[in-house]
Amino acid sequence: MAPPAQLANCVRGTFRASSFRPTLWRQRCLYHSYEYSQPPPFPPAEAAILSSAISHVPAFGFTLDALKLGARDAGYLDVSTNLLPRGVFDLVNYHLVMQRLALKDSVQFPTEAEQGTGKKIGIGAKVRTLTLARLRANEPVIHRWQEALAIMAQPSYAPPSFAELAKLADEIWFLAGDTSVDTSWYTKRASLSAIYSATEVFMTQDTSKNFAETEQFLDARLEDVRKFGGFLGALGEWADFTGHSAVNVLRSKGLRI
């Protein structure tokens, strides 16, 4: 459908929110709304197979065997795994999507009223909490996560994997309450994506108790970004000031600038 028609549909839809087929037009709308719950990310049959298959991942890894066992648990046959055209990548993708969507329910920040007069939680601290929560969601499958990373790195699966990483970074900044509308919107998401993927790789090698070292690693990287960001900001300020001064000096010498 053409975008204008789609927009018109969305607008019309908002005016008859209580109409008899709200689900139909809601799925066509592409904006995020707090008013309505999002449609489930996977069709029912696929979701049934994948959700049972995920429980076999700790034992069998991100493999076809886990998928087949999952299909069997869901009342399907071995051959029904053909319902997933990308095979094991669909299993990895299911884990990524479900954990990303679970983030908004698993991490709750106190509202300002609840917080009272206490110290407010900054956006930076919220981002750290959310990122840690997402990393901890990999804990049950962390001994198999290198397998998943290898699957995601395959040339045909790399673009959807990067897209999913971008969605995760966006979700974290959104849930942290970031409202930036300038170029920092991009740099924030890009730097968080880089930090998250680096920490994820670090976590697969982490043998410390309760992943304490992963936490330290994450803090160090976030600190790096803060310092680097601060350095870039200061550098910009210095360049701006020096440039203006230079122009003014030249003007004072009689140059028409």
Added chain:
Amino acid sequence: MSAQIPKQLLRRQLLAGGRKKVARESSRCFSCSIRHAQQQTAPPKSPREGSATTHFGFETVAEALKEQKVGAVFSSVASSYDTMNDLMSLGIHRLWKDHFVRNLNPGRNPLTSPPNADQGWNILDIAGGTGDIAFRMLDHASTINNDAHTRVTVADINADMLAEGRKRALQSPYARTPRLKFVEANAENLDMISDASIDLYTVAFGIRNFTHKDAAIREAYRVLKPGGVFACLEFSKVNNALFDAVYKRWSFSAIPLIGQLVASDRDSYQYLVESIERFPSQTEFRDMIREAGFLVPGQGWEDLTGGIAAIHKGVKPA
């Protein structure tokens, strides 16, 4: 618009005349094949798509006749089937078939599956007379999945094609084992196969020739177990316009000519390319599969070699 109709009529009459003349002469000159290639741009519309008629290539024939005519085509090509496939597709049909089977991954590995479950898959290969798909399935199950129980039933409407398959089976390790069975059957009416008994239903380069494709898909739905898969490898529509032009040129001029030279049977291969042209596009066929009640994975099909062929799949809901 009105001026076009008499022109088309005239052209059709010319074509009919050409055919009659060809029928009299035993061999055709190369110029005939060029004339055919030009004809293909305007496939004659059937005057009335009634319930009693269907298409046989670009011709319109009575439904009762199509089965007979298709039978005649395949009886005449059975012996040279493999050589012709290799020449017409430049050997690529082997890659398609290998990919088709590898992707379905038939067979149940006894080392990684629970011991109480039933052993092996029950595969039905429709229109698989020469056993091309069947042998690949059994090879894959045995060598990749260490499964010595997966069974394939090869069904074909044509006794000559089945005879070719039986002959070839003797050279494979599966001859005279319970793993391979040949049945003569019409895909639209598989009475000898009970409901919900098949894991995987495959049809490779066959469904194009069925008189009632929808009836065949419904019959597939009936014989499949819940969760079973319908998989179809078939010629389809090329996506790229430039590549399509080259491909059309090849299929309408070269293929009948190769048929004439190698198998000395031009008309059968003329039918072949015309039936490819008449087969529904990827989306239309996907919707036919959906209509029968199947769930389709992802977009519903996978294009091979730019859409010359496509793999369609459907899963029967559990």
